[in-house]
Amino acid sequence: MSEAKRLAGEKAIEYVEEGMIVGVGTGSTVGYFIDALGRIRDRIAGAVSSSEQSSERLRSHGIEVVDLNAIGPLPLYVDGADECDPQKRLIKGGGAALTREKIIAEASTRFVCIIDPAKRVRVLGRFPLPVEVIPMARSLVARAILAATGGQPVWREGVVTDNGNWILDIHGLSITDPMVVERELNQIPGVVAVGLFARRPADVVIVGGEPPQIL
Numbered sequence: 001m002s003e004a005k006r007l008a009g010e011k012a013i014e015y016v017e018e019g020m021i022v023g024v025g026t027g028s029t030v031g032y033f034i035d036a037l038g039r040i041r042d043r044i045a046g047a048v049s050s051s052e053q054s055s056e057r058l059r060s061h062g063i064e065v066v067d068l069n070a071i072g073p074l075p076l077y078v079d080g081a082d083e084c085d086p087q088k089r090l091i092k093g094g095g096a097a098l099t100r101e102k103i104i105a106e107a108s109t110r111f112v113c114i115i116d117p118a119k120r121v122r123v124l125g126r127f128p129l130p131v132e133v134i135p136m137a138r139s140l141v142a143r144a145i146l147a148a149t150g151g152q153p154v155w156r157e158g159v160v161t162d163n164g165n166w167i168l169d170i171h172g173l174s175i176t177d178p179m180v181v182e183r184e185l186n187q188i189p190g191v192v193a194v195g196l197f198a199r200r201p202a203d204v205v206i207v208g209g210e211p212p213q214i215l
């Protein structure tokens with residue numbers, strides 16, 4: 001699968017234009033995109049990063065990491081996903097960076113999602129749905145998730161997000177209406193962000209392969 005990830009990550013470079021500030025996600029597929037971005041670093045103005053991990057990798061290539069507050073809308077955001085349905089709605093957050101990823105996706109005009117073929121599903125939910133929670137609300141949120149969805153929330157123990165919060169992964173969901181589930185979970189006090197990207201799906205999906213497929 002890492003070859004498919006590399007092919008997807010490198011293909012996404014075609015969406016980068018001269019002088020752009022590029023939004024950059026998190027994960028192993030994005031790692032290939034960052035490395036390719038490093039090869040054209042003189043042609044971009046910098047990057048907005050969704051995680052400390054990606055910031056470090058961007059800086060290692062000499063790419064300046066820019067504060068989202070210092071700029072207007074972003075023309076382009078490139079990120080991976082854990083699942084992608086035919087409407088380009090996503091589950092993200094396997095790397096625990098979902099909140100910043102959601103912020104950058106929202107700020108961007110074009111969201112290009114890069115995946116390997118195994119990430120494509122008909123219905124979202126086989127991958128446990130990550131939810132970032134305020135630590136003191138963990139068990140309250142877990143009970144509310146069970147009541148609202150019937151899914152089984154499991155604490156990703158030991159993982160602390162870049163925002164100092166915790167992750168619950170919801171197992172056993174079959175998400176036939178992602179917009180409704182996203183909205184319902186967002187309303188639980190203590191939830192910081194839900195790893196469902198239904199309200200803001202990807203605009204373009206690149207599926208890594210020889211040749212890459214554009215959806």
Ligand SMILES: O=C(CO)[C@H](O)[C@H](O)COP(=O)(O)O
Pocket residue numbers: 005025026027028029030079080081082091092093094095096097098101
């Ligand atoms: O949402 C994410 C991080 O929070 C990643 O994009 C997602 O987990 C996919 O990762 P990978 O490219 O390593 O398969």
